Amino acid sequence: MKNILIVEDDPDIRSNLKELLELEEYWVWEARSGVEGLQVFQQESIDLVISDIIMPEMDGLEFCRQIRNSQTGKLTPFIFWSGKGELSEKKKGYNYGADEYLVKPCSLEELKLKIEALLERTERIHREIASLLQKSTVPLTESPPPRENISQHQNISQHQKPESFSQFKKLILTTAEERVFFEVIQGYTNKEIGEHLFVSDRTVQAHLRNILRKLNLKNRSHLVRFAFEKGYKPQQNSVNF
Known part of the structure; x- marks a missing residue:
């Protein structure tokens, strides 16, 4: 099972999203802010992050930036799931390191497809690394x-x-x-x-x-x-x- 971290300050949205992902057989971790999200990310083996942007203590942009600057988060798939749908906001999200930017309310089916695609891409990267390891002349x-x-x-x-x-x-x-x-x-x-x-x-x-x-x-x-x-x-x- 893959570990997914949801960072969202709205408890209803967080709960509904957790329920959806658990039905898809993902192991789900929750956080209410970027600060809590960083703590969970540092303590657990997280395979993918879904984060809101507007949150207390630390917003999603800063949270994403710190994830990308950490040793363990450079390649972790990261999805922004935000109510801010302007093109300038999407550009900002991608510039901070997000792999995908979805606007609320979005199709849950689309979210599931994005998650599957990003996790599969990560698996391909791991397989390529393993292949290079096997072929290494070191x-x-x-x-x-x-x-x-x-x-x-x-x-x-x-x-x-x-x-x-x-x-x-x-x-x-x-x-x-x-x-x-x-x-x-x-x-x-x-x-x-x-x-x-x-x-x-x-x-x-x-x-x-x-x-x-x-x-x-x-x-x-x-x-x-x-x-x-x-x-x-x-x-x-x-x-x-």
Whole structure:
């Protein structure tokens, strides 16, 4: 399941939008202002943001600017959902870093389509990053097979054990988390990982949240970068379960 953050000061609009998105099987986080939105964004692994513009404490424009200036928010899909529909306001929203600008009241079906398109674009970016990782000529240590239980390697002699195997043990991941880790860095979506490992999207998302928490990372892009920097390179001929 994807995590969506709604930043909206009107409780009725926020509640209705949350209900709609939960029916589409998204995991929804709420905030009443840009200040609260930043707190949630910094604490959780957010896949997409929907924000109003006119809000107390911190408006949506400043909120978007701070998201884009943060290390973890540069590529996070961001949608403005505002009652200000003038062309000059839309231009301002895009200049601050929004990917889409929808005017209230807008078709909920259109909002759903925008969300799906932005999330799919993000997935394509992740897959491209993973592809570049696999094709990289940078000398990296070999990683353990992506979908094998780590206990299967216990008989490897000390002089045969790859450096990355030792590093991998230090990650303190469960066997299920290990499998999700290597699936994610190959660019698979939660749905695809669930199909490979015979578990639900919700279970995959729970494992991913645990992995990010244990590694002190914020999102998939950071996880792929971490894997690249540490040498956890998935085997190109790996076989799914």
